[in-house]
Amino acid sequence: MMFLEQKYTTEELITRCKAGERKAQELLYKQYAAKMLGVCNRYATDRMEAEDMLQNGFIKVFQKLADYRGEGSFEGWVRRIMVHSSIEYYRKHHRMMQLVDLEESGTEISVNPLASAKLEAKDLLLLIQQLAPGYRIVFNLYAIEGYSHKEIGEMIGITEGASKSQLSRARSILKEQVAKMEGQKYGYAG
């Protein structure tokens, strides 16, 4: 995607998109689509859901483009819209914020850092996608996007405490799964 026609700078593209030029909109889309599908993928259960989120997100990007004042990076702006679009998707399609209570596993799961470093991105992505939506969203927002619990609470309409507890449950599930995966891959159980 990077070797795409670099005829326009991002600023020129944005100006042309604001004027409603379909060709410019397509170029802008192509410039960010792969990156943004990478973002949506983490919030989705599967590829199809992710593409739905991406589609809704880009329509919002083009609608809100007039509001973009050039403050901060454009990619960051698009990315925030994608994240919100993904959360919105779950608000519409799932009652996601309900907590799924898990049996507390008494034993701490240990993960070998060296082995886990060899896990591929697609494996980790699969683990995240298998989480319940509520856990998945909180883990994404905190661990990958870098939002605080306070911000997460405001974004998805839960308390700060609920965000913390969902994060820790998400982590413990993931650790368990990572250990399992390492065991399958390298022939020993964590």
Place this chain on the structure above:
Amino acid sequence: MDMQDKEFDELFHSKLDNLEVNPSEQVWTNISGELNSRKRKISLVPLLSIAASVIVLVTAGVIFIPKKIKTDNGPKVKTQVASVTKPAKKNSDPVSTILPVKAQTSQPVTNQQIAASIIPVSRHTNTAAHGNVDNKHSAPVAEQLQPAAVNTDHNQLAAVSEKQEGATSAIVPDNATPIAVKLPDAVSSAITDNPKLAEQSPAADKPETAPAKRKRIRSLGDLINVVVAKVDKRKDKIIEFTDNDDDDESNITGVNLGVIKVKK
């Protein structure tokens, strides 16, 4: 050797933050389609408002045109009447020369006069009346006149009725039948008006209707221009739209309600 939470988060962050996945072609197709449908919804609103205003103005125009025409074309009518009376000079009283015609006691003088007055009309209209006029001279004039009057197309009838100050001013310009029905009363005026028509038609009608027909109708505005041109014979139409080819939106360029005139 357990990982701390931070390290664990960092593992996911480093591997997934910059992950890129190419979407299927369908996604852009859907986005493009969605953007198109929204655009259409938006552009429909001004179009509807134009259509609504056109209906209001045309309705108002149809109601008020007969009155306005009289005031607008006051001086014009006078000069035309003056020129009409010229051929009728031989007879001291124009009405008296026409009355016999109506009664079918045709006199040679009036026949010629009427024939002369009809020929320009039929030439202009290109209807079946053309043949009739050539053959007739001593034939019952009143009978000939009726088809001639009916055959003149609506525009001219409309023009005739608009120019008349008296009895026929009540006739709706668009409607031909009342004129035909009223002929017994109106024959006299119709006859005297025929030369008027002959003078007036090439001068006033042609320049306006001819270009309208040549043009292709490309938009709602063009369509309304043509329809309005059929009904409204004035130089400034009751409503006019842009005849801009490259613009797909129609804009009003002129409004003429007689009292209120706006033109871009």
